[in-house]
Structure formats: C-alpha cells, structure tokens
Amino acid sequence: MGNAFFFTRLQYESGDWDVDQRMPSNLLNSLVEYTTLAVDTKENIIALSSDDIFNCPFCYLSGHKLVQFTKKEKENFKKYVTNGGFVFVDDCNHDIDGLFAKSFERQMDDIFGDVALKKIPNNHEIYTIFFEFEDGPPTTSQELNGWGDDLVHEYLKAIEINGRIGVLYSNKDYGCEWDYDFRNKRWYKIDNTRFGVNIVMYALTS
C-alpha cells in the first residue's frame, strides 16, 4: 500500500455492507483525475472487528439493513474514531425513517452519547476544501424520486472529535449516485462524484 491513499470498506456482521460495488472505483478515478494524491486503485475490504482498521486512514460503511455492531465491532469503531480515524457512513435507503438510518443512529448514540451525532452547517469546511459547494451537500437523483421519504436532506450529520469530523453521516445515498462505471463519467456534463473528492481531501488534510 505504501504511501498511496487507499479506500477501505468496512464489513459488519448485522447488515448488507456489500452495496454499490462500483462506487469506490469511480471515486478513486476522480481523485486521480482532479488531485495529485497518490492513489491505490484497489478497494480494501476489511472487517470492522479486525484490528486492520487501525492502519486505514479512510473508511466507508454503508447498507440498507440493520446496523447492530458486535462487542468487538463497537470497541473498534469507538477506538478508531476517537484516535483520529475517519468513517464516511452513507445510508443506502436514503430514508431517515428507514432501518439503516434508525439503527445506525441508535448505534452512534450508544457509543458516543445521544448528542454526539449532529447536523453540520452548510458552510462547513468540507463543502469548500477542494470543490466549492455553496449550498452544502449536493443533491442526488434518489432524493426526489417519489420513494421513501421523498425529501431532500439539506444537511449531513457528523460526530466531531476535537473539532474534526470523525464520522461523516449522509442520508443522501451518494453510494448509489456514484455507483456506475467510471468510464461513463466522461459523458456527463457535470461530474457528480466531485463531492466525494471533498470528503477524501477533508479526511486526509483536516
């Protein structure tokens, strides 16, 4: 792995962690395209319960179903975040009333206390650190599709540790939005993965 940035997906036992398989390649492709970051193009998949997590600067956790960590998963998650790690958690249901959202939020309350997970302001550094997103988190095509809660979530939530985001939490389903063959990106007028670059740059430089 050397000094290159690598993308880590976290496996957890309770739900479907294995979603949006093409998203990582698409995001890594954007990093190559827009930044000078050295990038390992292979996705790294590890169990949240394994101590390998402590070698990973950036983790991604997603799914549609239940999030109920095992004792070891809970311990690792807490230690990893408290020690300065970064986890991007994305709700594949894009539904704040859905199973993933409700159970993940309960899990965070359980680990960090029930006021830790908070909305971040739309002028947060993460929205301007690389590309500019004036209105906060960019919308996705899933948000207005007449399904689920049919709302645009105009915010992201986060758990901050010493003024820095340790857990970035989205109900916007960016994973699905970016889950397509990266080679098709050239046919889009505006690359919808740009915000992903901001997330990674924030995780690495803040």
Added chain:
Amino acid sequence: MAIYTEEEARKIMEKALSFSTADACEINLQGSESGNIRYARNSVSTSGHRSNQTLVVQSNFGKKSGTATIDEFDDASLQRVVARAEELAKLSPDNSEFMEPLGPQVYDEAINYVEATANITPEYRANVANSSIEPAVASDVTAAGFLDDSAGFQAMLNSKGLFAYNKSTNLEFTVTMRTNDGTGSGWVTRDFNDVTKFDAAEASKVAISKSVMSREAKAIEPGKYTVILEPSAGLGLLSGLGRAIDARQADEGRSFMSKEGGTKMGDKIVDERVNLWSDPLNKEVPVATWNGEGQPLKKTEWIKNGVVQNLAYSRFWAEKKGVEPVPYPSNLILGGGDASLEDLIKSTKKGILVTRLWYIRSVDPQTLLYTGLTRDGTFYIENGAIKYPVKNFRFNESPIIMLNNLETLGKQVRVEGNLIPYMKIRDFTFTSLSDAV
C-alpha cells in the same frame, strides 16, 4: 387517381419548367392515395380515403429564391404557379446559404413499392379492426387503434437536367389495449412497405397480453436496473443519437458530436459491438434512393465498431468545409444479434422489461441526456422469468451511456421505418415513479 407514372409526372413537370424565366428552377411533384381506419372503445369511429397531389415550384434569381405550390396541373395553372414562385423570388432578400439545384444524378433502383400494399381495400382495413376488437372484447379489454396505409410517388425535375422518380408504399398500425378494470395497458406498433408481412391478429394479441399482464402493477424502488428495451423503446432514445450526426452543429460546438477543437469524428463513443448505418436498399426498411435535394442515397455507415465514421454534411456546409456532402439518412439500422426476446429474458437474473418510452424530452443536448417515461407494459424480471408488472418509471438516460452499458444485442425488428434490435442494457437510470397506467 393521384399516382402518376414516371412518364406522366415528367410530362407535367417539363410543361411547368417550360414557363420558367428564372436563373434556375426546381419542380417537385408528389401524389398519394391513402386509406385509414380508426377505432376506439372497441368500435370503429372513422375510416376514410385520401387522395392528394401537389406540385411545388422553387425558382431563383441569383441567391433570391421563392416557392409556390399548386394542385391543378392544366397549362394555365402551371404557368400561374411558376409566375408566382418567380414573383416571390424577386421580392425575397438574398439567402447567403442558397445552393444551386444539382445537375443530373444516377440513382439505384428503389425497392420501396409493393403492389399488394397499394391494393389494400376498405374490407381489409375493417378486418384489421375486427381482428383487434374481437379478441379484446373476449379478454375484457378495450382496444383503440389506427391503421393508415398509403401508396404514392414523388418526382423531381430541375432546369439543370436532373430528373428523379420514386414510387413507395407504406403501412402504419398502432393499437393500445386497456383492461376494463383500468389497471392494465398494452401497446404495439407495426409498420411495413409490404402488407403481406403484417399480421394484425398477432400484433393485437401481443398488446392484449401485455395489458392483461400489466394489471395491478407493483411499485418498486427507482434506481439503476438492467433493462431489456424492446425496439420501440430503444428507438425512442436512439433517434436522439440519429439527430446528433449533423456536421454543422458539431463544427459549431452545438451538439454531442462537438468536442474541444473539433468533432468526435473517428472517436470511439460506444461499445465496439455497436454498428449504426443507413441503407435505402435494405429489404426490411427500404426507402427512396434519393432525397429532397435530389442527392443519391447510398448505404452509409455512421458508427462502426463503436467509432464515429461519418457526420452528415448538407450541400452548403460541405462546400464551406471543402468536403463532399454526406446526405442525412432516411432510415437507421442498428446491427443486432441472434437472441430473441425470450432468450434475453431467460438470461436475466434481475431486470426490467420495457415495452415503450414516451414523452421523451431533451435535458441536455450536449450530452444527449433525455428524460421520459415508460408506458404500456413494464415488467420485473427475476431469474430468467417475468415475475410481475411494475409501476411506470421516469428515466434519465443518454443513448451514449446506454450504448456503453450494452450487455446484449438481440434480434432486429422494424419500427417506424428503422431496424432496431432488442437491447439488454446495464445500469439504466430510473429516477422516479409514475402513477400513470
């Protein structure tokens, strides 16, 4: 009878041309005999026959041109219409893009006229309606359909010695079937030059079974799905690609075919299995072998192995760019494979069968992004079989991305004068649900 033989047409046009005093003059003559039958609510509502003929004169003095039309062909009328065209030409400002009429051309022998189609009778049309309505009634379904058939000719003569003549026949049929409980809808379209290829009972049966199968559709979540697009649905998006092949728009930076510093000519833009061409002599979709400019139409490759081969150059733009004109296609043929619709369904683990797309609108011409809705039969496929009907979706998709996500090309089917295969496409983007049946 509004259909003139080559000799009769030539005689009328030569007479008209003899009255011309302009720098150049182009005469177009066309005529057709067409019949139709329309039915709705399981009964015939209209049927009729139309007989039309028109002579169009375009005269020019330098770069000023004028056009006049008439449908009476006696000498005095011909003289009058030519005089009117010339009068209008003199009143017109210069058209900086005016092109002189072409000189004599050589055309291939066309194959787009079939006598059997020209001989369709009112009884035949009534039987078509009947073979739709009877089975619909028996299935507790309501039919609404339209059959329009025509035989006609077009001819062109100009003062530079060009003469062209073509006889053609065509038949178009569509029927929509709605279940009487209001929850199911099916549709089919058929079109041919040759009526003997048309089977109204078979077409109606397809639409009826789609309507019955699509009753009480379930809502499933929008998102990216593998789809099987029936040829009609595929054409809805492909025609957008067909319109994007204009060289001038590409050169002027206004189209999908534009790119930084030039055009996408020679670029690989889609999957290497994609071949798109036009051919006036294709047996399934024949058209006239010349176009409205009098240019000969030949087989032309537009995309070969995924690479852009040609852009269409109007005579004016070709002259400006110092290249040969490339006439616009009169039909589109997308190369296909051997797989039948059944084969495509069998080989699908999870996907959606789309009968038809409609209400298609451009979202972004430069990326060829379109939006529209599915309609008249949308079904969920699982483990190689149709499982249940699903509610209609709105899609946001580009034919370019679609042809990059190509899984399988199936058999070709004639649709609206084009030859389009069944297509299995990965990651087709459905963005929202529609409650419309």
